[in-house]
Amino acid sequence: MSKLEIFDPAMCCSTGVCGxxxxxxxxxxASVxxxxxxxxxxxxxxxxSNDPGEFVENKKVNQVLQEKGADALPVTILNGEIVKxxxxxxxxxxxxxLQVDAADLKDKPQTRVTIDIDKL
Known part of the structure; x- marks a missing residue:
């Protein structure tokens, strides 16, 4: 099975719904x-912001950052090779x-919220 790693720029969360x-x-x-x-x-x-050590330890990502700076983020690695x-x-x-149908990449996480109106 393929291994995919995404090295995001500094941000408060990976979902894009904060701020x-x-x-x-x-x-x-995030949905993909x-x-x-x-x-x-x-x-x-x-x-x-949260995993700076990973950026230092990964020699390929570290090299991209040294050469291009933080504007090179995000960096996507597939099976150990930078693909983007x-x-x-x-x-x-x-x-x-990843040999997956693009239509299958649109699932969204489902969240259930229970509200007890007796406590309101």
Whole structure:
């Protein structure tokens, strides 16, 4: 099975729904990652704010940062090789790399909220 790693720029979360505005690209990538994980793919995201050691320890990512600076983020690695930097992969790219139908990459996490109106 393929291993996919995404090295995100510094941000407060990977979903894109925090802060004053929603980043549709981040929400799309979060949905793709969720869909891939649901299908058993090994996907890991590292955030420069929360996981700086991962950026230092990964020699390829470290080299890209040394050469291009933080503008090279995000960096996407597939099976140990950099396949994209400076922007997130498209759904078609994810699909091609992982041999998954692009239509199967649109699952969204389901959250259930229970409200006890007796306590309101």
């Amino acid at each position: 004053p505005s929603v980043d549709p690209d981040l929400t799309r990538v 990652v969720y869909s891939l994980e649901k299908r058993g793919f090994d996907v890991t995201r590292y955030n420069l 930097d400076s922007s997130y992969p498209s759904n078609d790219e994810f699909s091609d790399w």
